[in-house]
Amino acid sequence: MNLPIVLTMGEPAGVGGEIAFKAWLLRREISAPFFLIDDPARLTALAARVGLDVPVVAIDAPEQAAAIFAKALPVLPLPLPGPSEPGRLNPVNAGAVVESIDRAVALVRARRAGAVVTNPIHKYALREAGFRYPGHTEYLAHLAGPEFTPVMMLAGRGLRVVPVTIHMALTAAIAALDTAGIVACGRATAMALTSDFGIEAPRLAVAALNPHGGEGGIMGREEIDIIAPAVVILRREGITALGPAPADTLFHEGARAGYDAVLCMYHDQALIPLKTVDFAGGVNVTLGLPFVRTSPDHGTALDIAGTGRADATSLIAALTLAAEMAARRASHPDGG
């Protein structure tokens, strides 16, 4: 029996509740049951507001989720201290948003849930609760402990990308590139492709930074000084790594058949191709943690919260992928 997936509340003023309802309505597409850590009263009101026929049932423990899941959306109660109106951030609820993440991680580490899927948070709203992390990834790393180095992967239709630098100005990202960082990302990615994605001999492509891959140093030296040495080290460790490869020729359908994931040097180098080929269905995956974590690859969408127009494609893909990853990790010799 697969353990249930735990889904966090996310920002209650955002679309998290609505997309959870839509995912539950399409629950036959997901290979494991899931439950929310959220406020059952607000969810019941929200379901009525957006006109979705989703019965919400409070549970006392994750172990009850599987039996209820077929008939209702199981919710481990976490009452909100203040009112929650779609589209309107209420600072008084920030602590509960963070607690939902804390409890989800505790459950997955105690093997009472198989994976964590996080609904989008609004990081500025969480500042009220003393939350000082750039996002989920960094906070989850903090909860996991200093011995783990998280790596962000975005997975879409036929394409997995790993940005080596993430939320930094482009000039700062270029300045932050270093051989050791690329190697660490490559190593974590290769391990995860085996343990979580079932790929025994993963092939990494490593993107160049400069146009045409720098043309032998004529248009930038980062390929020669930083990226190529990382490729050499990865290969020496027995990891199949191609590159540095000119980024513009790396993402078309034919090229995608030649690797299992691409190490990208900056945020948009990874996100432009991913969102171009799969805008709605991309999933954010954190590799390198002692538990499986995925999330939809979009924000809180405050502007459409409460209207019933939120697209659950990415959450459904995140739940599906989390279930697959958890099953593989559990069955893998090094995993679980």
Added chain:
Amino acid sequence: MNLPIVLTMGEPAGVGGEIAFKAWLLRREISAPFFLIDDPARLTALAARVGLDVPVVAIDAPEQAAAIFAKALPVLPLPLPGPSEPGRLNPVNAGAVVESIDRAVALVRARRAGAVVTNPIHKYALREAGFRYPGHTEYLAHLAGPEFTPVMMLAGRGLRVVPVTIHMALTAAIAALDTAGIVACGRATAMALTSDFGIEAPRLAVAALNPHGGEGGIMGREEIDIIAPAVVILRREGITALGPAPADTLFHEGARAGYDAVLCMYHDQALIPLKTVDFAGGVNVTLGLPFVRTSPDHGTALDIAGTGRADATSLIAALTLAAEMAARRASHPDGG
């Protein structure tokens, strides 16, 4: 009657001849006849070598091309001084490669050809002939004269991108960004979309440089200091300009419906999405010249020259687009 399109020789050791043959064999797809400026003897030998049934007929003047085109590939003779072997650069031929471009431009400026399509050159091979330009675009600008500022556009299936900076290391490209340059590109692009692409009220999207568009200055200030002011100026001139928009959300199918072209801040920001959605069929277009010029969006492919394996998709798209642009420019009140 449409004027014929003139196609340059390009690097004779590359795939230019072969893709010209393949384009001629599919000539019914192209709305204007074309002729090469090349060496008829080398072309006849090459056709036999790659096993393509393409009769080559020397012509004395462009005006003869249309009548011959249905039965044979018309070639305005430009004999090569030295032997030409596929895959092997021969420096003695560099002068003829450049002369082919010079003569093509002279013919189109004299209205004896409707547009120039250039076959790929090998810029290092041309150094022998004193050619000191980074590529065709800059050389054509030199031939056109100082009053013209060329702008490079890449056009693929449902996507047109204009890189504001081109062949520079990424750090140098960021340092080179300035409001005036973005405005000049935007203006030239909007004018060309009207005169050459038949779009009366063109809509430009302007890409941001930093992840998430800089998030209000938290991840980089180029949006605030450089790009947004350019958008304001373009709008003040009556040009519909959207942005600066986060680059990762700008290129998926739904987003592409919202604009006619994207101004991109650096080479790969333009080329990654273009080659991801249309790897084989992209066309390089030079806007802002006193004549229509397109080219296939690939290099000389010395490694496969002479094997018969070259893909003519991009050249066929370049010839097709050149014919359409020339017809539109001729019929547009400001054009021709």
